[in-house]
Amino acid sequence: MVEGPPLPPPAIEQPAPHQVSYGAVTGRAARGTRFVAVLANGRVLVSKPLRGRRFSLSVTLPLGELSLRVLTVSGNGRRSSRTVREVYGLPAAARPRVVRSRQDAVLARRLRTLVKSYNGTAGFYVQSLTGGGGAGWNAKAHFPAASTLKLAIAAAVLARHSGIPPPGSYVGSLLREMITVSDDAAANALEVWLAGSTYAGSQRVNALMRSIGLIDSLMYGGYEVRSLSGPIPVEVDEQPDFGVGKYTTARDMASLWRVLWLASGARGPLRDAQPGLTPADARHLLWLAAHVRDQPKLDRVAGERRGVDVLHKAGWISQARHDTGLVFWRGGVFVAGVMTFRSSGVGLSSDVLAGRVAARSLEHFRR
Numbered sequence: 519m520v521e522g523p524p525l526p527p528p529a530i531e532q533p534a535p536h537q538v539s540y541g542a543v544t545g546r547a548a549r550g551t552r553f554v555a556v557l558a559n560g561r562v563l564v565s566k567p568l569r570g571r572r573f574s575l576s577v578t579l580p581l582g583e584l585s586l587r588v589l590t591v592s593g594n595g596r597r598s599s600r601t602v603r604e605v606y607g608l609p610a611a612a613r614p615r616v617v618r619s620r621q622d623a624v625l626a627r628r629l630r631t632l633v634k635s636y637n638g639t640a641g642f643y644v645q646s647l648t649g650g651g652g653a654g655w656n657a658k659a660h661f662p663a664a665s666t667l668k669l670a671i672a673a674a675v676l677a678r679h680s681g682i683p684p685p686g687s688y689v690g691s692l693l694r695e696m697i698t699v700s701d702d703a704a705a706n707a708l709e710v711w712l713a714g715s716t717y718a719g720s721q722r723v724n725a726l727m728r729s730i731g732l733i734d735s736l737m738y739g740g741y742e743v744r745s746l747s748g749p750i751p752v753e754v755d756e757q758p759d760f761g762v763g764k765y766t767t768a769r770d771m772a773s774l775w776r777v778l779w780l781a782s783g784a785r786g787p788l789r790d791a792q793p794g795l796t797p798a799d800a801r802h803l804l805w806l807a808a809h810v811r812d813q814p815k816l817d818r819v820a821g822e823r824r825g826v827d828v829l830h831k832a833g834w835i836s837q838a839r840h841d842t843g844l845v846f847w848r849g850g851v852f853v854a855g856v857m858t859f860r861s862s863g864v865g866l867s868s869d870v871l872a873g874r875v876a877a878r879s880l881e882h883f884r885r
Contacts, residue, residue, distance in 0.1 A: 525551065525598040528573075528590050533605045536682065537801035538808065538829075541610040543575040545588065548598065553591040556583045558607065562727050581827045581846070583808075585762035593768040606808045608827070611648065611736055612851035614783030621750050622651035625882045626645055629875055630655045631660030636871050639862030644879045645750060647776060648850030650849065651883075654750045654769060658734055661857040663764035664833030665700045666771050667723065667737050673778065673788075673802050674726045675708050676721075677795035682802045695832065697806040702741035709740055716740030727770070729791035730777050735766035753788060768855035771842040775853045779844060803827055807843065813866075818873030819880055823847075826880065837861055839868035845876055852883055 526548040533539035535574040543556050547568060554573050555565035563577040563809035568590070579586075584607050589599040625644070633640045633655055641659045645652030672693055676682070683690030689711060705751055711721025727735050778785025781800035807829040814821060817828035830843025842855040856875050858868040 522595075525590060525592050525596040527598040527600040528554070528588050529796045530588055530600055530602055533586060533602055534798065534803050535602055535604045536685065537798060538608050538804040539579060539586075539801070540608050540613040540783070541577045541579050543573070543588065544587070545573055546705060547571050547573060547590045547772055548592075550592045550596075551590045552593045555589040555591075556619075557587040557589065560587075560655070568688055574638055575702070576610065578603075578610055578661075578671055581607055581609070583607075583826065597865075604805075605875040606805050608846055609848050609850070612786050612846050614780045615799045616780065616785060617647065617650035619645060619652065619750055620650050622646075622653055622882070625651065625879065626653035626655070626884065628878055629653050632874055633856075633871065636858060637867070638864065640856070640858045640871065641768045642854070642856045642875055643750065644852060644875065645772065645776070646850065646852045646883050647844075648852075649883065650748045652852070657724065657750070657769040657855075658763040658767050658856075660734065660767060661840065661859055662835055662838040663735065663737070663766040664835045664838055665702075665705075665741075666766055666831055666833035666842055667735065667764055668696050668700065668705050668833075669771075669774060669778075669803075669807075669831045669842075670723050670727055670735070670737060670879075671705055671708055671719075672806070673774075673792075673795060674712060674723045676799040676803060677726060677792045678712060678722075679799075683799060694806060694809075694822045697803075698833070699807045706740040726792060727774070730773075730787045732770045732773055735770040736764060738764045764817065768842075768857050771840075771852045771857075772855040775842060775844055775855075777852050780849070804844075807831060812867055815869045815872040816843050816845065816856070816876045818869070819845060819876040822877065823880070828876070834868075838849060839864040841869070841872040845880060847880060849884060849885065852879055854879060869881070 530545040608662045642657030643654040643657040648867040692704040695701040712719035723737040765783040781788040840857040856872040
C-alpha cells in the first residue's frame with residue numbers, strides 16, 4: 519500500500535517545448551525519488567535507479583514531433599510525472615560536434631555529374647557533419663538569395679530577443695510565419711523589429727553573417743510583398759547574371775546551417791560571435807525549420823526512405839530556385855545546399871535536382 523502525500527513532479531531542463539532534441543534528458547527529481555523512467559509517445563525508452571535528485575539520461579528518440587514524459591517513483595511506491603510536448607526528436611548520432619572538412623572524391627564525381635546535367639546554372643555544397651567528408655561545385659558563385667536568407671534573419675532576431683519568443687507573441691508568430699510558410703511580410707516586419715527599418719534590419723543580418731565568416735552573402739533591404747583529401751572546393755565555375763539585390767552561395771548557406779547546428783549543442787563560432795543566441799535559441803530555430811511547409815525539394819529523400827528527416831529552408835523567384843538544410847538519419851547528419859538559376863525561368867526540375875543530390879549523398883554517407 520502506498521502511503522504519504524503524492525510525490526512532487528520532476529523539473530525537466532531538457533528537452534524543452536518547441537525545440538529539437540538529440541536525446542539528452544536532464545532535470546531534478548523530488549526528494550525521496552529512487553527510480554526514473556523516460557517515455558516518448560507512451561513508449562518506455564529507459565528506466566533506471568536514481569541516486570540523489572539530479573538525473574541526466576541519454577535516450578534514443580523517435581524521429582519527428584513527440585511528447586516526452588519523465589516518470590519518477592519514490593522508495594515507498596509514490597509516483598509522479600511531467601510531460602514535455604512539441605519536442606522534435608533527432609538522432610543521438612547527430613549530436614553537434616566539430617569535425618575537419620575534407621573533399622570526398624567519390625562523392626564529388628557522382629554529384630558533379632548529376633548537377634552539370636541541369637539545364638541552367640547550378641551549384642552545390644554537401645558535407646557530412648559527423649564524418650567531415652563532402653563535395654562542392656560552383657559553391658562560391660553568387661545566386662539570387664530569395665528566401666534562403668530568412669534563416670539568417672531568424673538567427674539575428676533570436677540573438678537579439680531575450681529568450682525564445684513565446685508562442686503567439688508578436689515576434690514568435692512572425693518567426694513561425696517567416697520560416698514555416700516563408701511569409702515575406704513577416705520577414706520585413708522582423709527586420710523592422712530588429713532595427714527600425716528593413717534597410718537597417720538587413721544590416722544587422724549582414725553583421726551576424728560576417729561575424730561567423732559568411733562573406734559571400736548579402737541581405738539587401740526587405741522583400742517585395744505580392745498579393746573535404748583537401749578542402750571541399752568552393753570555386754566559381756559559372757556566375758549567374760542577375761543584376762543587384764540579395765545574394766548568397768551554396769557554401770555560405772550550408773555553412774550557416776552548420777553553425778546553427780553546432781550552436782544547438784553549445785559549440786561553434788556563434789557561441790563567441792553572437793552570445794545572445796543561446797543553444798536553446800538554436801534548438802528552437804531548428805524546430806521551426808522542421809515544420810517548413812513547401813514543395814518537396816531536399817526533403818524528397820525523406821518521403822522516399824524511412825528513418826530520414828530533413829530540416830530545410832528553400833528560396834525561389836522566377837529565375838532562381840534553391841534549397842538548403844540538414845538531412846538526418848540514424849547514423850548522423852549532413853548539410854546540403856543546392857542552387858539553380860535559369861534566365862528563362864526555373865521550375866520543378868530544380869526541386870528534383872535538390873532531391874537527387876540529397877538522395878545520392880545519403881546513399882554515400884550511409885555506406
